[in-house]
């Protein structure tokens with residue numbers, strides 16, 4: 001049952017604060033450090049790892065792209081992210097020192113399963129990040145970290161995505177912990193930040209009415225573009241994917257730095273462009289660069305929809321629509337920045353008369369290659 005909501009997707013969006021908190025549950029001990037007992041890959045083996053490779057599809061792939069930033073930053077291990085459907089066909093370099101992370105909500109995605117089988121054949125260890133207990137991908141992996149999002153019924157992934165991100169951050173911190181690249185104090189501080197995210201997501205959800213109103217006014221548009229940078233880039237891709245699959249609109253996500261290398265030619269009068277703005281406190285150079293991007297596209301007549309941290313005043317003059325999100329540490333921003341994009345896509349699709357739980361041509365789990 002939909003618990004009073006018109007669609008499962010709306011219910012699942014609303015469940016995100018709890019889902020995110022549940023992913024952390026039981027994984028932090030009294031002293032504030034991590035206890036990932038489920039990760040049965042012995043610490044000795046994790047210390048020998050010299051590379052991480054993430055394989056996934058669709059939304060889970062976007063979670064993997066974000067995980068790469070955290071893993072490389074917190075562990076200094078090189079990390080690659082690859083679409084599972086491409087992975088085994090290019091003869092990837094894998095060995096016993098490679099940790100492969102397979103991310104899948106359903107645990108049944110054939111592309112991801114074939115990628116992990118290929119990795120295990122090469123002697124790599126596979127850790128699954130999965131939402132469905134006892135599904136095939138965790139059964140065939142060396143270890144599994146369940147996301148505990150609860151069943152996700154709507155075809156478009158929402159709460160599974162946020163919990164995949166939390167699980168990825170936990171794995172990244174755990175690797176930092178066992179390999180000694182992150183000190184106990186730093187880990188404790190980062191876990192505190194992660195623990196505050198459920199409340200931040202709740203606050204975002206409480207401010208979504210203007211986003212819904214805006215989405216309804218854009219129902220007859222043909223194209224929406226999404227721009228982001230650093231961890232905001234995969235968020236832009238995820239926003240575009242949600243809009244494609246639900247609203248059946250042309251939507252594209254770009255890395256904002258690429259704008260000048262081609263996509264800026266697409267900018268025209270009244271084109272809606274959603275921009276995910278990095279925190280002005282963290283990597284402030286990136287923040288300033290994105291503000292100039294917004295300025296550039298607005299000068300060409302685009303309608304700018306700006307997702308920016310509370311207190312970021314620099315964006316105000318260039319935002320036709322401003323969506324505020326709570327301040328978070330740079331790497332964790334996707335957990336709050338994605339939420340308005342889910343709401344936006346859901347509302348726009350509904351305004352176009354689409355069934356957001358059952359988008360055309362799509363299945364919840366894709367068990368063919």
Ligand code: F6R
Pocket residue numbers: 057058059060061103104105106107108109112155156157158241242245364365366
């Ligand atoms: C998008 C979506 C799909 C899935 C993808 C992978 O909203 O739901 O892109 O993310 O098919 O599915 P899982 O995570 O079950 O492997």
